Amino acid sequence: MSIAENGPATPTTIDATIAYLGAQGDGGARLPDGSIVHVPFTLPGEVVRLQNSAGRWVLDKILTASPDRVEPPCPLFGECGGCTLQHMRPAALLEWKVDRVKAALGKAGFTDSPNPQDFQVSPHSRRRADLAIRRQGKAILLGLHARNSSDVVDLTSCLVLHPTIINALPALRDGLRSLEGLRQSGDIQLNVLDSGLDVLLSTDHSLTTGDRTRLAALAELLSIPRISWKPQSGNGEAENVAQRGSVRHKLGDAEVSPPAGAFLQATAESELWIQQAVVHALPKKLGKRDTIIELYAGCGTLSFPLANHARVLAYEGYASAASALKAGSGGTRVTASCRDLNRQPIMSKDLTAAAVVVLDPPHAGAKLQMMQLTMGKPKTVIYVSCNPAALAKDASGLHSAGYTVSSVTVIDQFLWSAEVEAVCGFTHGSSHRSRNGLSRSG
Numbered sequence: 426m427s428i429a430e431n432g433p434a435t436p437t438t439i440d441a442t443i444a445y446l447g448a449q450g451d452g453g454a455r456l457p458d459g460s461i462v463h464v465p466f467t468l469p470g471e472v473v474r475l476q477n478s479a480g481r482w483v484l485d486k487i488l489t490a491s492p493d494r495v496e497p498p499c500p501l502f503g504e505c506g507g508c509t510l511q512h513m514r515p516a517a518l519l520e521w522k523v524d525r526v527k528a529a530l531g532k533a534g535f536t537d538s539p540n541p542q543d544f545q546v547s548p549h550s551r552r553r554a555d556l557a558i559r560r561q562g563k564a565i566l567l568g569l570h571a572r573n574s575s576d577v578v579d580l581t582s583c584l585v586l587h588p589t590i591i592n593a594l595p596a597l598r599d600g601l602r603s604l605e606g607l608r609q610s611g612d613i614q615l616n617v618l619d620s621g622l623d624v625l626l627s628t629d630h631s632l633t634t635g636d637r638t639r640l641a642a643l644a645e646l647l648s649i650p651r652i653s654w655k656p657q658s659g660n661g662e663a664e665n666v667a668q669r670g671s672v673r674h675k676l677g678d679a680e681v682s683p684p685a686g687a688f689l690q691a692t693a694e695s696e697l698w699i700q701q702a703v704v705h706a707l708p709k710k711l712g713k714r715d716t717i718i719e720l721y722a723g724c725g726t727l728s729f730p731l732a733n734h735a736r737v738l739a740y741e742g743y744a745s746a747a748s749a750l751k752a753g754s755g756g757t758r759v760t761a762s763c764r765d766l767n768r769q770p771i772m773s774k775d776l777t778a779a780a781v782v783v784l785d786p787p788h789a790g791a792k793l794q795m796m797q798l799t800m801g802k803p804k805t806v807i808y809v810s811c812n813p814a815a816l817a818k819d820a821s822g823l824h825s826a827g828y829t830v831s832s833v834t835v836i837d838q839f840l841w842s843a844e845v846e847a848v849c850g851f852t853h854g855s856s857h858r859s860r861n862g863l864s865r866s867g
């Protein structure tokens with residue numbers, strides 16, 4: 426720190442200790458003036474030197490490294506915005522995610538929840554990717570956005586994505602280069618389904634007849650059953666531009682045909698852990714006449730495993746996903762409906778009648794639906810969360826309504842990122858025994 430002769434000048438460097446990791450995975454430190462600074466690529470306990478760069482404190486060097494610091498394994502780490510925490514030992518990263526879920530439940534009022542079971546996915550397992558496309562001279566950049574930027578980092582390697590996606594990238598770049606409907610930019614959603622790669626392309630201009638022929642040839646080359654397209658701007662429905670075979674995917678014991686760009690859990694292994702955690706949180710005894718109400722059901726990831734235990738009334742707001750779920754539910758105990766639960770939540774009296782309510786809301790949580798849930802007080806609620814902040818808000822209603830936590834499972838399915846998935850079982854009433862033997866009274 427330097428002090429000028431006629432008064433204190435802005436210091437050019439300052440040393441600080443990283444106190445915690447923030448929700449985005451950046452280290453947080455308190456400066457001598459009391460302000461908080463967030464420093465990417467640092468870890469709790471580290472002593473760092475920060476440099477003043479145009480009024481902002483940025484990392485200059487790490488003076489004392491954390492024992493949890495490791496060499497980031499990907500050469501694109503730091504440049505590519507996909508991973509934020511490759512410099513952290515994976516086991517420590519999982520511990521941090523477990524603590525975030527515990528903290529969210531604590532914030533909601535549940536200070537005595539059971540110890541979570543935890544799981545972490547393997548590298549090269551992510552089966553869904555949403556990649557940006559940028560035309561740059563004669564080249565096509567295909568990858569993720571750079572950190573805090575709209576620049577596209579060409580994905581030449583990735584330790585997260587499934588090999589089916591990585592191996593397709595060179596041919597996809599070649600195919601995209603010749604498209605007249607791709608003038609400057611677009612994006613591409615890739616899902617690895619049981620039937621193969623499913624591709625949803627968006628471009629900044631309409632496809633020409635020639636483009637459709639080129640995409641059909643690309644589908645043939647890469648053995649892709651379906652390529653769909655929609656305009657980059659607006660909410661237009663996706664149209665099939667190349668279809669060479671059926672689109673199939675198994676969820677539990679059922680087979681569905683997911684719509685283009687469908688939501689699926691991030692990896693096959695984490696999907697299984699989530700399904701198992703939800704089933705384990707069910708009450709031990711469910712009768713033939715019991716009903717499970719499932720909210721935010723998608724294409725049926727949880728619906729079909731749940732239907733092995735009781736009748737399932739599944740609600741999903743995205744029409745194409747609800748149709749896929751309906752079409753796949755023949756011969757099962759799932760009844761699927763399309764319903765926007767933000768506008769038309771399931772009402773408390775219907776929820777009261779259910780033996781179990783399972784909900785897996787989007788990132789923002791389920792504010793309106795939770796109000797009905799806490800009024801209806803079904804005996805068992807199983808909440809699948811992808812956002813600890815939303816979990817804290819939604820679970821605080823359950824705490825006020827008299828629920829206790831019966832089981833917690835934490836799943837790190839977005840390796841090397843700050844995202845965390847959790848399955849929390851809640852019970853209401855005097856006693857309850859869940860399938861995994863945990864007993865709680867409330």
Ligand SMILES: C[S@@+](CC[C@H](N)C(=O)[O-])C[C@H]1O[C@@H](n2cnc3c(N)ncnc32)[C@H](O)[C@@H]1O
Nearest residue numbers: 721722723726741742743765766767785786787
């Ligand atoms: C986190 S995903 C879970 C899907 C499914 N449970 C699974 O595991 O594949 C959340 C789902 O909520 C749906 N959704 C989002 N907003 C909704 C709303 N307002 N009403 C009903 N469903 C909604 C999304 O379309 C998506 O399928």
